Amino acid sequence: MEDDDKLSPDLVWQPDGHLTDVALTALGDGEEAILPDGAAAHVARCPICSSALGRTALLSLRAGELLRAQAAPAPSCASVPAAPRAPLPIAAIAFALALSALGAAPSLASGAGGLLERWAAIWHACSVVVRTGWAVAGSGALSGWLTALPWLSAALLVVVGVGVAWTRGRQLSTDGGM
Ligand SMILES: [Zn+2]
Numbered sequence: 001m002e003d004d005d006k007l008s009p010d011l012v013w014q015p016d017g018h019l020t021d022v023a024l025t026a027l028g029d030g031e032e033a034i035l036p037d038g039a040a041a042h043v044a045r046c047p048i049c050s051s052a053l054g055r056t057a058l059l060s061l062r063a064g065e066l067l068r069a070q071a072a073p074a075p076s077c078a079s080v081p082a083a084p085r086a087p088l089p090i091a092a093i094a095f096a097l098a099l100s101a102l103g104a105a106p107s108l109a110s111g112a113g114g115l116l117e118r119w120a121a122i123w124h125a126c127s128v129v130v131r132t133g134w135a136v137a138g139s140g141a142l143s144g145w146l147t148a149l150p151w152l153s154a155a156l157l158v159v160v161g162v163g164v165a166w167t168r169g170r171q172l173s174t175d176g177g178m
Contacts, residue, residue: 005034006034006035007022007026007036011023012035018042018046018052019039019046023035024043024053024056025060027040027043027056027057028060121165125165
């Protein structure tokens, strides 16, 4: 092995006979090939240099982890359940409910004649509400909340849908008497 490939002794050895930070860093990075003969053997039997090497290796390891974490977020961090959840998208829910009310109105208007039709209209309203809710959920706007509270959200939409349909049905039947 040519000595040209190795670090010069003044870069490797301190005046007191221990290894320099440069040599310890090279050892910690697994580049002992660039160190002159005897450097690794010195670390092996010198407690001061071996503990310094341990600190250097830890620092190098931590620096590598930090660099990797900045390059790509660690999956273990991304999947922590306590990660901040997106705020409840009120606008998306209001939009879904408005859409479902619009969807329910025509069937209520046409089916206000009898009790059976009204129940069918209410059922249709519920299904429209639920389907709209799930469509919004599928679009990802509510995914954070609906994956956590799927049935509560669906039940809320059904209750509101029934309320809309019932109020609308009562209005229509009252108006129909005129
Ligand atoms: Zn030493």
